[in-house]
Amino acid sequence: MTLNLPAGAITDAATISPLALFLQADIVVKGVMLGLLLASIWTWAIIISFSFSLRKASKESRKFEADFWKAEDIDRFYESRGKTEFPAAKVMAAGVTEWRRSTAQKVIDRDGTRDRLATSMSSTIASEVDRLSDRLNILATVASAAPFIGLFGTVWGIMRAFTSIAAEQDSSLAVVAPGIAEALFATAIGLFAAIPALIAYNRFSHGINRLEAGLTRFADSFYATLSRELEAQR
Amino acid sequence: MERTEKIGLGVATAGHVLLFGLLSAGFLSTPNPLKLKSPPMDISLVDEVALQSTAPQISTQPPPPSVAPEQGPTEDAKPAPEPAPAPEPTPAPPEPKPVPKPLPKPTPPKPVVKEVPKPAPKPAPPKKEVAKTPAKPKPAPEKPAPKAKPAPEKPAARAKPAPEKPKAAAAAPSKAKSDAKGKSDAPAKASGAGKADKPKGSLLGKDFLKGIDSKEDAPRTPAPPPAAAMGPAQKSALDAELRRQLKPHWRPPSGADADQLVTLLEVRLDKSGAVIGTPEVIDQQGVTASNRPQAKLHAERAIQAVKLASPFRNMPPEFYDQWKWLRPLRFDARLNR
Numbered sequence: 001m002t003l004n005l006p007a008g009a010i011t012d013a014a015t016i017s018p019l020a021l022f023l024q025a026d027i028v029v030k031g032v033m034l035g036l037l038l039a040s041i042w043t044w045a046i047i048i049s050f051s052f053s054l055r056k057a058s059k060e061s062r063k064f065e066a067d068f069w070k071a072e073d074i075d076r077f078y079e080s081r082g083k084t085e086f087p088a089a090k091v092m093a094a095g096v097t098e099w100r101r102s103t104a105q106k107v108i109d110r111d112g113t114r115d116r117l118a119t120s121m122s123s124t125i126a127s128e129v130d131r132l133s134d135r136l137n138i139l140a141t142v143a144s145a146a147p148f149i150g151l152f153g154t155v156w157g158i159m160r161a162f163t164s165i166a167a168e169q170d171s172s173l174a175v176v177a178p179g180i181a182e183a184l185f186a187t188a189i190g191l192f193a194a195i196p197a198l199i200a201y202n203r204f205s206h207g208i209n210r211l212e213a214g215l216t217r218f219a220d221s222f223y224a225t226l227s228r229e230l231e232a233q234r
Numbered sequence: 235m236e237r238t239e240k241i242g243l244g245v246a247t248a249g250h251v252l253l254f255g256l257l258s259a260g261f262l263s264t265p266n267p268l269k270l271k272s273p274p275m276d277i278s279l280v281d282e283v284a285l286q287s288t289a290p291q292i293s294t295q296p297p298p299p300s301v302a303p304e305q306g307p308t309e310d311a312k313p314a315p316e317p318a319p320a321p322e323p324t325p326a327p328p329e330p331k332p333v334p335k336p337l338p339k340p341t342p343p344k345p346v347v348k349e350v351p352k353p354a355p356k357p358a359p360p361k362k363e364v365a366k367t368p369a370k371p372k373p374a375p376e377k378p379a380p381k382a383k384p385a386p387e388k389p390a391a392r393a394k395p396a397p398e399k400p401k402a403a404a405a406a407p408s409k410a411k412s413d414a415k416g417k418s419d420a421p422a423k424a425s426g427a428g429k430a431d432k433p434k435g436s437l438l439g440k441d442f443l444k445g446i447d448s449k450e451d452a453p454r455t456p457a458p459p460p461a462a463a464m465g466p467a468q469k470s471a472l473d474a475e476l477r478r479q480l481k482p483h484w485r486p487p488s489g490a491d492a493d494q495l496v497t498l499l500e501v502r503l504d505k506s507g508a509v510i511g512t513p514e515v516i517d518q519q520g521v522t523a524s525n526r527p528q529a530k531l532h533a534e535r536a537i538q539a540v541k542l543a544s545p546f547r548n549m550p551p552e553f554y555d556q557w558k559w560l561r562p563l564r565f566d567a568r569l570n571r
Contacts, residue, residue: 017257017258017260018254018257018258019254019258020258037250040250041243041246041247041250042243042246043246044242044245044246044249044250045239045242045243045245045246045247046242047242047246048238048241048242048245048246049238049239049241049242049243050242052238052241052242053238169485169487169488171488
């Protein structure tokens with residue numbers, strides 16, 4: 001007498017091969033897995049590109065500020081370094097442009113000039129921060145939604161496993177295990193996508209906040225300088 | 235910005251493909267000792283062996299070899315009296331030799347024997363040697379009388395008288411052995427002495443062999459009838475064989491407390507092992523409130539299993555009386571294991 005255990009089920013369940021688990025799965029679970037996989041790839045693409053751009057921006061801005069305060073003539077410094085694409089340079093460019101336009105008139109409205117300088121520089125900071133943190137919301141979305149999507153795939157897969165148990169009327173572990181394994185694989189992919197996204201989101205939002213604070217400090221100092229200059233102008 | 239995004243996307247895609255490739259190739263697969271050590275195997279139960287072995291046959295075999303040597307002297311005795319001239323001298327010497335060796339006890343019977351007609355006494359002495367107890371000499375003289383009758387009637391055919399005596403001889407030694415096996419050593423010695431003399435009388439050898447053959451045939455034929463009695467080993471083997479054949483077809487219902495259900499069936503089988511009529515449910519045990527819905531299904535499945543397994547194979551025909559009426563045939567969770 002031969003005990004015919006489902007040999008295929010045993011070997012497949014014993015391996016952790018993602019491809020085998022994916023191919024066994026139901027069409028819905030397959031869709032969930034594919035979506036989560038794409039989300040994971042997209043997350044990592046954002047993480048890599050964002051870490052590059054954020055580090056570069058904050059480094060260049062710090063260097064620009066340091067150079068700016070060492071510079072003796074603002075106009076000359078602006079001509080040589082002010083045209084670059086870094087946030088601090090853009091803030092300075094906005095201030096200098098507004099200053100030149102306001103001082104070009106015959107009668108200088110000091111209060112109006114101060115308002116315009118403050119508004120233009122703060123709006124430049126806001127637009128730079130917006131531009132930098134454009135992709136951050138994707139990380140936040142993936143971090144919060146991926147576990148639930150994976151859980152949906154798992155619940156669906158386990159429902160399917162139970163219906164197959166009911167159909168076969170055999171509740172041995174060899175029958176139940178493959179279905180549950182493939183179902184749990186969906187949650188695994190969901191967590192696999194969500195955890196890096198969550199960590200990266202927290203870290204990048206902290207970096208953006210620091211950059212914004214630095215730019216605001218720089219803008220305030222620059223505004224104070226321009227304001228003092230405006231006072232001296234007769 | 236565009237460039238860094240492209241780089242990021244490329245690196246991320248490559249990293250995912252690499253990771254999943256490694257996982258698919260068994261990079262992190264946990265070693266599975268159970269899988270390695272247990273390749274799928276065929277399980278063959280040893281019931282068939284158990285079914286064929288029957289105790290009674292074993293018990294019948296021992297007697298023949300031990301009886302054979304004892305018969306020597308009796309045969310010697312036989313030809314001696316009747317066939318007349320030539321054999322007489324040869325049997326005569328063997329008698330005295332066994333007599334001195336055993337003890338003084340056998341000697342007193344001899345004088346008695348000599349007084350009685352010659353054919354009778356000679357078979358007698360060996361029996362007395364076998365049983366040294368004083369009580370047996372009394373039955374011994376009674377036995378020689380019946381033996382003496384066949385002997386004179388068939389003087390010419392030596393072979394025929396031989397088988398008759400062996401049976402009687404076989405009965406006697408078996409009694410003697412049941413009394414005491416230690417005493418059987420003495421007759422063996424005596425027979426050995428008789429054999430030493432036989433080479434001298436060459437005629438006796440062939441008769442002696444014929445006697446053994448006929449004797450071995452005799453116990454073999456009666457042996458099977460006692461074997462038909464079914465021992466506990468055969469019964470358990472038969473149960474195991476039934477269970478083995480029912481198991482593939484037995485699918486108990488699943489559910490709460492379903493494993494507590496026990497269905498007892500009454501099944502009648504014909505000689506070919508096929509079920510006669512429909513199996514009937516005698517009783518159901520272990521029915522609780524939670525498994526009541528499954529109880530009826532359980533009984534139906536049990537009947538279905540018997541029908542599916544219907545021509546039961548490998549059923550020993552000699553035990554037909556034991557399995558023609560299976561009551562109760564038990565279906566429970568254990569059968570499924």
